[in-house]
Amino acid sequence: MLARNPPWIHIELVPVWVHIKNLRQFVREFCVGMSIVPETADQIAMTTSELLENATKYASTLWARYDLRLLGNCAEISVTNSATSKQRETLIAFVGEVSQGDALDAYIRCLERQSQEGQSQAGLARIRYEAAAEISVSQHDDEICLLAKIPM
Amino acid sequence: MNRLSLEPLHVGALTAEVLDTDNSVSIVLRGDSDARDAAAALDEFLVRKLHPAILKATLKLVQLDVTGLEFLNSAGIKALVNWLLAIKQQQQPSRYFVVVQYDEGITWQAKGLKPLTFVAQSFLRLEPLR
Numbered sequence: 315m316l317a318r319n320p321p322w323i324h325i326e327l328v329p330v331w332v333h334i335k336n337l338r339q340f341v342r343e344f345c346v347g348m349s350i351v352p353e354t355a356d357q358i359a360m361t362t363s364e365l366l367e368n369a370t371k372y373a374s375t376l377w378a379r380y381d382l383r384l385l386g387n388c389a390e391i392s393v394t395n396s397a398t399s400k401q402r403e404t405l406i407a408f409v410g411e412v413s414q415g416d417a418l419d420a421y422i423r424c425l426e427r428q429s430q431e432g433q434s435q436a437g438l439a440r441i442r443y444e445a446a447a448e449i450s451v452s453q454h455d456d457e458i459c460l461l462a463k464i465p466m
Numbered sequence: 467m468n469r470l471s472l473e474p475l476h477v478g479a480l481t482a483e484v485l486d487t488d489n490s491v492s493i494v495l496r497g498d499s500d501a502r503d504a505a506a507a508l509d510e511f512l513v514r515k516l517h518p519a520i521l522k523a524t525l526k527l528v529q530l531d532v533t534g535l536e537f538l539n540s541a542g543i544k545a546l547v548n549w550l551l552a553i554k555q556q557q558q559p560s561r562y563f564v565v566v567q568y569d570e571g572i573t574w575q576a577k578g579l580k581p582l583t584f585v586a587q588s589f590l591r592l593e594p595l596r
Contacts (some may be wrong), residue, residue, distance in 0.1 A: 331501060331502045333498065333501075334500075335498070335500040338537070343473060352573055353573040356574055357573075357574075360537075363537075363539060364539065364540055365537060367540075367541075393558075408560055411545060418581065422581050422584050422585065423542055423544065423579055425547045425581060425585065426547065426551070436540040436541075436543070436544055437539070437540040437541075437573045439540075440540045440543070440578075443577075443581075444574065444577055452547075
């Protein structure tokens with residue numbers, strides 16, 4: 315009997331730039347193939363890219379686990395990676411900060427502040443604004459998982 | 467060579483090129499910010515090379531053509547914001563206006579570029595070309 319799982323992708327990878335680009339393009343094509351409208355497919359692909367870029371900056375090892383689940387009313391995209399306690403604290407604080415208030419205001423704050431301070435968290439704010447995503451973070455042992463839920 | 471005497475930037479699949487228009491210049495971004503150094507190189511190009519050259523040429527309006535830009539990551543968008551903040555720091559007489567020409571068919575562009583209008587409210591306009 316066939317399982318009635320939603321369409322999904324699960325992949326473990328070294329989050330280097332060439333893999334991030336390849337996965338972004340693959341995810342977009344996968345979504346279009348699943349009859350998702352191009353705008354949402356692009357948002358899912360952008361979210362994939364930004365979350366994986368994030369994993370290159372806040373990781374203690376060269377490993378990440380990527381999951382995409384296309385549910386009926388939303389797409390769930392998560393990236394899990396190993397991180398030091400300091401990196402996990404930083405990411406949790408980032409998610410709390412970018413999740414506050416209006417999404418566009420939060421994104422603009424990030425863009426202007428980051429431009430001055432040279433740090434990065436605009437990717438998460440961009441996901442929240444451009445994809446209307448709900449972002450959450452969880453941790454288990456030395457792993458941290460960022461989850462974005464995009465309405466469809 | 468363009469009137470600003472700037473060589474094009476090529477980094478990974480991302481290209482930034484200055485082309486002459488009738489009275490000014492068009493900065494044309496194409497491709498995809500897919501390389502690790504793309505955003506840093508774009509930031510360097512816009513803030514350290516293009517911006518001083520525009521000021522030196524005393525241009526009052528420039529175009530930024532992103533109709534061929536398939537994808538720009540958040541670090542690349544920050545490079546654009548850094549450029550706008552550099553313009554914002556100029557006193558009014560030397561400040562110049564930026565018209566961003568984008569493609570409505572590239573779905574991220576209309577929404578993704580909108581924050582720029584808040585960063586540079588008095589000197590930037592978005593203009594859909596297709």
